[in-house]
Amino acid sequence: MIVVLVEHSQGVFKKKSLEAVLYASHIAKEMGTGVTAVAMGNVSDSEMQTLGAYGAQKVLHTTDARLDNFSSKAYAKVVVAAAQKESAKVIVGLHDTTGKAVMPRVAARLQAGLVAGAVGYPDLSKGFTVKKNVFSGKAFAFVNITSDTKVISLMPNTFPVVKGEGSATVEQMEAGLSDADFSVKVLEVSKASGSVPLSEAELVVSGGRGLKGPENWYVLEALATELGAATACSRPVADAHWRPHGEHVGQTGGTIRPNLYIAVGISGAIQHLAGVNGSKTIVVINKDPEAPFFKAADYGVLGDAMEIVPKLTEAVKKFKAGQN
Amino acid sequence: MKILVCISQVPDTTAKIAFSDNNTTFNTQGVTFIINPYDEWYALVRALELKESGAATAVHLVTVGKADAEPVIRKALALGGDEAIRIDADSNDPYSIAANIADYAKAHNYDMVLCGKESIDYNNGSVGAMVAELLDMNFLGFAAKIDVAGTTVTVKREIDGGEETDACELPLVISCQKGVAEARIPNMRGIMAARTKPLTVVAGAAITSVTSITGYEMPPAKSGVKMISADNMDELVKLLHTEAKVI
Numbered sequence: 189m190i191v192v193l194v195e196h197s198q199g200v201f202k203k204k205s206l207e208a209v210l211y212a213s214h215i216a217k218e219m220g221t222g223v224t225a226v227a228m229g230n231v232s233d234s235e236m237q238t239l240g241a242y243g244a245q246k247v248l249h250t251t252d253a254r255l256d257n258f259s260s261k262a263y264a265k266v267v268v269a270a271a272q273k274e275s276a277k278v279i280v281g282l283h284d285t286t287g288k289a290v291m292p293r294v295a296a297r298l299q300a301g302l303v304a305g306a307v308g309y310p311d312l313s314k315g316f317t318v319k320k321n322v323f324s325g326k327a328f329a330f331v332n333i334t335s336d337t338k339v340i341s342l343m344p345n346t347f348p349v350v351k352g353e354g355s356a357t358v359e360q361m362e363a364g365l366s367d368a369d370f371s372v373k374v375l376e377v378s379k380a381s382g383s384v385p386l387s388e389a390e391l392v393v394s395g396g397r398g399l400k401g402p403e404n405w406y407v408l409e410a411l412a413t414e415l416g417a418a419t420a421c422s423r424p425v426a427d428a429h430w431r432p433h434g435e436h437v438g439q440t441g442g443t444i445r446p447n448l449y450i451a452v453g454i455s456g457a458i459q460h461l462a463g464v465n466g467s468k469t470i471v472v473i474n475k476d477p478e479a480p481f482f483k484a485a486d487y488g489v490l491g492d493a494m495e496i497v498p499k500l501t502e503a504v505k506k507f508k509a510g511q512n
Numbered sequence: 513m514k515i516l517v518c519i520s521q522v523p524d525t526t527a528k529i530a531f532s533d534n535n536t537t538f539n540t541q542g543v544t545f546i547i548n549p550y551d552e553w554y555a556l557v558r559a560l561e562l563k564e565s566g567a568a569t570a571v572h573l574v575t576v577g578k579a580d581a582e583p584v585i586r587k588a589l590a591l592g593g594d595e596a597i598r599i600d601a602d603s604n605d606p607y608s609i610a611a612n613i614a615d616y617a618k619a620h621n622y623d624m625v626l627c628g629k630e631s632i633d634y635n636n637g638s639v640g641a642m643v644a645e646l647l648d649m650n651f652l653g654f655a656a657k658i659d660v661a662g663t664t665v666t667v668k669r670e671i672d673g674g675e676e677t678d679a680c681e682l683p684l685v686i687s688c689q690k691g692v693a694e695a696r697i698p699n700m701r702g703i704m705a706a707r708t709k710p711l712t713v714v715a716g717a718a719i720t721s722v723t724s725i726t727g728y729e730m731p732p733a734k735s736g737v738k739m740i741s742a743d744n745m746d747e748l749v750k751l752l753h754t755e756a757k758v759i
Binding site: 195197258259260261264284285286288289290291292293295296297299300301302303304305314315317319320321322323324325326327328329330331332333334335371372373374375376377378379385387390391415426433434436439440441443447448458459465466468469470471472482483484485486487488489490491495496499500502503504506507 | 523525526529531549550605606607610611630632633634635636637638639640641642644645646650651652653654656666670671672673674675676677678679680681690691721722723724725726727728729730731734737738739740741742743745746748749750751752753756758759
């Protein structure tokens, strides 16, 4: 059996978790086994049944009011309990802030090999070899897991999410949680509302020093709003506090792989490219024809950002109007 | 409070990444190695600040590697820290690295283990949480602010789609990122002092690696940029829709 950890936001499964279920189901088919999802906290039976349409046959549900606040200890304990209950040989999670705290704990507990940040399916013809990003996106490595149990955390946005047919059965699971698993006290939570989280965004509009100052960001924000995109920035911009550091992408910031990355006024230093070169399509807008980013781009526009970006926003608006 | 800071040595951020032996070995020729930026700028500097403020009594640095990792750990000692430990093992398997660190930490009673959010070479970001599990400690990942009052640690950290502030009693493991501290530059006094600070080499524990890297691959090269006139944004939108199929 393959066990997959699924995350939800206020009772609705996140798209990247549906992607993880599909990923697990692909591996399960190849190994001739099935998929059991592990869900925690306040989520409805009907929502859990929908995981069947992504390839899960069963959902193990652990309800415990204490799980509403994230605890890596408790979450790992639940995943390990599920893996043991299902005699799972493969355990799948996501390479996001939750998965990066939980999956290594699960792997360490089970003395299992972990591939963190997988971007491909395991190659079973070569043991259990999984492709992952290394050197911050400058290369890929093939990692063979040699332990009996295998743990994989999938890089979000690696595979398309397509809904199929089917319904999963839901079963309650007692994980033997104790107060010691919840000894971290959460004092305050602030979540950005409405906007798309950068790590999950399919479209990203990003700005660099070429925009000259934070007061000019409105042109990017208008384009992002029109596209339904998230906003990002380069390191000098975050360092100068023009934008929050959570928006910084690059070698020492976040690594993203959206379908479309529009880079405005970013020269394209190797450290920046490292964080974004997994993007499927890259558009570069820059007034410097020598900007190295053009070499890594699919489409380039030469000129001043403050003139071009509003024109692009208008063109997108026109296109969207034509679509309706 | 005794702090253990995990230090990893990584290729310089500008290093050219290339592979040899039929793409099975990272080619280190001409590559300069540095302290992993997250370990240095954030974990190490915050540990030093905690010692300077009196909250910490000792700051020890640990790295898992062969003798070639020593110049980098000396560089870390030049920034500060009382002593360093090199666990003599050669592995890029996160579990082996974590098990070695946990083994050492268990025997030496640290109250706090700090590491960077990930190393910029293998990008696993796994060692911190693994060490926490092996020591049965709490783990707080992606810290942007760490404060200590008595035995209570308050951590502001990144979570999925936002931020959270947590309070946790010692002992615990924290992975650090931007915001935790400001990078420092070692001064001459620090560099001189680092030469005589104790660097203890301990034998690696008998741990079987559970992963191995079998090969590498470079990302496919882009086929070349298509330039669009600044006056023709309709054309760009059309191409993004019909050719790239991303909108």
